[in-house]
Amino acid sequence: MEATILNDTTVDYPKDKPLFELFNESAQAYPDKVAIRFYDRTLTYAETEASANRIAQFLVQKGIKRGDIIGMALDRSAEMIITLLAIMKSGAAYVPLDPEYPKDRIEFMLEDSGAKILITSTKYAGHYAANTTEILIEDALAESASLPPTQPDAGVRGTDLIYILYTSGSTGKPKGVQIVHHAFVNFLLSCQKQPGITSADKTLAVATISFDIAGLDIYLPLSVGAELVVADSLVAKDGRAVLDIVRTQGITILQATPYTWRMMLEVGWEEKLPMKVFTGGEALAKDLAAKLIDRCNEVWNLYGPTETTVYSVIKHVTDAEDVTVGWPVDNTQIYIVDEAMNNLTNGEIGEILIGGVGVSLGYLNRPELNAEKFIDNPFDNKSPKIYRTGDLGQLRPDGEVICLGRIDHQVKVRGYRIELGEIEYQLGQQPDIKDVVVIAREDTPGYPRLVAYLTLRNGQTGHPDAEQQNAWQNALLAELPEYMVPDDFVLLDTIPSTPNGKIDRKALPKPDYGHIVRSDAYIAPRTANERLVSEIWQEMMGLEKISMDDNFFQLGGRSLVAVKIMAKIEEKTGLRLPLATLFEHSTVEKLAIRLDSNSDVISWDSLVPIKPKGSKMPLYIVHGAGLNVLLFNALAMNMDDEQPVYGLQARGINGVDEPLDVMEEIAANYVEEIVNHDPVGPYAVAGYSLGGMIAYEMAKQMLAMGKDVKMLAMFDTYADQTKIHTPPVIRFVKDVWHLIKQIAYTPVLFVQDPKRTVEYKSREIGRRIQKVYKKMFPHKVKKKEGFAAYTNEIHEKSEAAQRNYMLVPVDIKIELFRAKKKTFYMNDFKNLGWTPFALKGVRVHDIPGEHNTIFAPPNDKQFAEVLQKCLDEAVKQ
Template sequence: MALRSDARNPEYYNPEHGSIHELIRWQSHKSPYTIAIKHNADSITYSNLEVSTNQINALLQDKGIAFGDVVAVAMDRSIHMAVCLLAIMKAGATYLPIDPNLPVERIAYLLEDSSAKKVIVSEKYRDLINHNSSQIIFEDAWLNRGDYPEDFVPVETGEDDLIYIIYTSGSTGHPKGVGVSHKGLINLLKYRLHSPGMDANDNVLGLTTMSFDIAQEELYLPLICGALLTIVDKEITRDGSALLEIVKNQQITLMQATPYIWQMMLESGWDTPLPIKAFCGGEAMTNELAGKLLGRCREVWNMYGPTETTICTTVKKITDSNEPITIGKPIDNTGVYILDEHLNKVMPGAEGELYICGVGVTKGYINREELTAEKFIDDKFSPVSGRKMYKTGDLGRLLKNGEIQFIGRVDNQIKLRGYRIEKEEIEYQLKQQENIKDALVTVYEDSVKNARLIAYLTLKTSDSDTASIINNCREGLKKVLPEHMVPTNYEILTEIPLLPSGKVDVKSLPKPNIQETTQDFVAPTNRIEKMLAEIWEEYIGIKNIGITDDFFELGGTSMIAVKTKIKIEKITNKRLSPSVLFQYPTIQQLALAIDDFTEDNYHSLVPIQPVGSKIPMYIVHGIGLNVLNFRTLATDLGPDQPIYGLQGVSLGGQQESLNTIEKTAEFYNAEIIKQNPTGPYVIAGYSIGGVIAYEMVKQLKAAGKDVKLLIMFDTAIQIPTHQYPLLKKIWAKSMRQLPKLKFRIASFLKQPKENIDYIKAVYGKKFAKGFYHKHETYGLPDYMQQTIFRLKNAFDQYVIVPYDVKIDLFSGNKLYYLDDPEFLGWRKYALQGVNVYPVSSSHNTMFDAPYHQELANLLKKRLDEINS
């Protein structure tokens, strides 16, 4: 049976001329001042997106990137990443998106296999890539873009040239790269504009990692029609409630996701309709899911298509969840054959394998000639010689209404939470582990309907410690495979059961033993730990979970994490952080991090490392409010140093009254005293948090408390000219101009390149009429944004007075002028003096790799002095 789109014949139709970047360029002329992309607090207009991509394109060509080159990109989802990919496209090169969270060994393989000529990375990932290809740090390129022309210099590309390469799981033991052409992607995007339909009024959510093919559609679809793309960070996509809040607050009108992510949002309490078009793809949609989405979305569309045929091949608008869910009909210029094992068309209603033809079919796999020949075969039904059709390995049938019903897989490929997994790749890597003779991977649905990857193993020597072998396998796989491909459970067999034909007897495989008490079981010791253990057992499906067991190693997934978080919130009547289970993956850690049943709960105090015999240190947040950047510091200081963070988001209503530094300090002190009534204390603050810490110490000492140290991490205070009368303000500002000029000259002589880059970045933002607008928002939930604004206003109104205290000041490297660069303004306020500890990092990188160790070493010496 063959099925084609009614719109056009793929054998004779060539897509309209016009590349993706040309369509976006046209939008920049049509609506130059319209915001094209938003990401957290940043945004960029269509005009400036065009100019930026032209400049980066010219820079890349200047660095040797030419037509046809493969350029790897390892960056987080951001406006910078969008500019980078468009610039590569304009240079006529092919980009290879790499998820920076992949294991280092897997990244190295992708770079080697793809023959990437250059690697473009964010500053934070520069040490992640160890490859012969020369690196380009994108932040450096961005700062230097002003040296290049704003006009587009065309590079001639053909519709068959590759636009990107996506790697998928491979049946040969290694991932395989699929090269996708311009014509395939532009054909899909233009189809989307009329079905389901998009225009400049839409707001599309960008939530998918760029190494997943549907992310290309998310990025380019809104931009070619003048719509808005709203990018969210990875942490948001892992939490259904946070994702739902973004969709509501940002007024998203179109979102595409896997059934798994849609289900996560539903589990998070989504009960009111939203004006969004929902695209669902990646794995089969169920009637139950369709029914729930139909009651909450403006439109629901089911999508189907392998990476090898350019993202999407067939679509279906779902209108009735009581009818069989189908994958619909082919998009324009695409066809689907349903064939038997002899490549003959089956009768309507009969089951057969799906073969895809048309514009979307790619050229095949990079450096995999044999596999390409196996999967991309001659289309014997085409009148045009040389046309190929792709063998999907999927089964389907044609229904009476002309739509295709998806049935399942022909081969051993696995679809798990939206990921396409070749189990042979996992089995291959398992066999590379010590003492593993043979391996078999399957999917098992446990008693609470959680899908788990199960590995069955046979050993070379049977007298080995099985627990140690399993642990070695798990840790070994984490080094070479993405997280979603690492099995959660392992079973040791004497041999793999076989049928008389020699094939694996899957039905004879023993059920995995996932109900057994963990080997190192540590029982709950208090009421909250017992409550958490009961919830975990309910949702993970394992009995006797210990308080030191890791949630995700037990088989917990993002979906289970959402259900678990909601259940805890209902019992405790407290709102938890969206990523609480990712931050605190054991019951012991989680119990210390959340509110207890009693009134003795905390709103801002976060136990980063609560155990240890040394004097505890309490660190106040910076302007970003959270304290997660202190976790690495806690590890570096050792297991005997207790560290608590004070985050700037209260889960209670009293935060509304914290409108001054004094009241904020009083509230934080109350949290500390509740946890540690007698002291002593080490009080610290990062950036603006240092000012709060200063006031906290004043209040604690006034109350007779023992404060051993006041530590500031790069907290600077300038002359408070905003509090001066007009004439005094003018005088103060005038008096600082001469020393400011002297500083700039000396700084130029010492660090010329760094200063040029810094000035370009600062003044480029000030005087550009559209580059990166800063909104009165930080891309955070409303309650967090209100806290930030309240904190900044409180800082402006705070009057610092001298106090009898010593400050230990850890000062970062600075390219900007300060009135007091040595003591950062604190010398006249700390009457006992200021101990200054210079570090080589900048303000923003102080707690990041590789600088965190330097900071920790200096801090540890100071803490050891008071603990000796």
């Protein structure tokens, strides 16, 4: 099939018409028809248009002009849709900001886009530190109510921006894609024909506003007079809730990622529904296509990057054995090219390039990246620029486009350049394999390995047997050279996904490469490192003689001693080891062997295996202010033999990595490591002291990812450790009043435990005096070095993260393990301040000891018993 036939897509369309005019036309044709439904609330097209027009006038009165940028951070609601329309009608472009995204990411988007205004709600008032004027939607609705319901004359043209949408960037910073009105109008008018929609349809919107496919969710139904049902963020993540809405509200069109479709299938969707399915955002697997075809009227596979306006290629899938991405939409051209930019029309594999009116204006403030990705069109003059997608593809003989995955999944292993998409495609042809992802891992520096992650039709997980693996490898050898055959195969319940429903390659777990088993027999020191370690242990632990197989923890080793040991080892050898090294190298012999090893392979991962073996649901515990996780060892060892326990230690304790100072980033770092270790779950997360705040944010993020968080536990964490944004005067008054109550409560503490109270108060007074001294005489303060220096930096940044973090309620239950002994006054002794934030309630468990001794013997045994009971109950829920 010649490319000229493939790309014969030229169609007239209204180039000067702004997007909102399509909605206006629907409002004129169907004024009394329901436009938006959110739970039991409905708005007609006339009501929606009037509200949007009034807010648009309100924005103009606030100084908004054509071409300005407005950020919008609103929860999913009817007001969110109205605000989007109002921003466009005011002449501005919007930056869609999902409030569930990390705070620092949203603040970057606001700064990078130069947003003039941020529209948000009272729920998030003052939450984002940005150089923008904040307008609350509640105020905008109230103040605009008296304005006439007419649209302002902003002079919007088809070439003006409609939105700047931020996508992940390879540098770690999001990049803003600029989409104009005429590109989106062309896309919608093409979609009205194929896949097709009419005013009689009822659609359900589930995509996050920060995902470009949300544009189709919202504007396609509103462009034809159809009814738009908006799901809130919790419903959108719940396959059962989505399926219930489809069934009960007569949804006729639903767009979702393959991940969401699988969620719906897993909760019992068996019957045929009179619905048209749009699936996009990720590759459509054959088994999923077969199930969807059986259960709905039509299945449409859609493909396209954000940079070319949502979707560029579509396919009506009627046969699960014939899954492609199909043909380009109106006024769009597709090319498959080799490295020399030759147009491949003979079925060879190459990079997919997209041209046409959907090509965006490029990335905001990224000229170098624009020059690389948006190149001059070498093939025709239909569009001056053509976008390099970075996706691999090929043309079938009938001209349909096949997408084979990312070209940047091209890796180099043992000197060979390998296209991972080719391996995935060939493995996907095997009858017993359902889904497949192949990546190159370099868990040991200098030794990359190809690893295939599979889900099987029979549900098997873990590792394949030798016969299975040989069969797959032989099948690959029949199609691919030997160097493209994976070294390792990992069987998963499901392939991990991002909140947008795309494959999350970062969350794929490290394979179990096997463990070296060493002898437990006694041996005397015989190497230089064994003598060094034994002498250091003896000195720091006050012991006369230590055997090579003596266990650090069984000898009574604790965190402070471990710090001294590792500092002394660094002093003597120049080698810096994580404190968590002691979990896996807990004898003199093993630690000495570790010192003999290559220092380049030392792992400073946050996730630390404290007690990794066992069949029960693992428990992940976040460090407290002490930053390391050694103190959790005794607790873990007193739990069931089958109970795995992992710790999360602070980033930066190696003195190399930059510590984090934003709570959302700290939590995201830990969540990434947990999901990388176990992509399926379910999960139990706990935190001690400061770690409780981090664990709370982690649970919030994991729920937003659709993860099953069975238990969130607080180990004596007080919720009022965070500073809510209040005026300085009010904060000062509150602090003074709290100090008065603390002083008044001291006699009560003294009666309960005189010795402990005197020790604690003396230490607190000394700490405050030292803090004042440092501020007054910074030049006289001795600069810390080594471990003390970088742990001090982490502690300061953690405190900053606490101060700037704002708790918001989460639909979760908290298991609160509360120390029986009180060491200071709290406003809420009962639930430690957590009641407003745990919407499913707080269950309190009193454990022996005070805040700093709950993990110490003999308290650890009783603590472990209560904690184990909670974990076992959580699994059954």
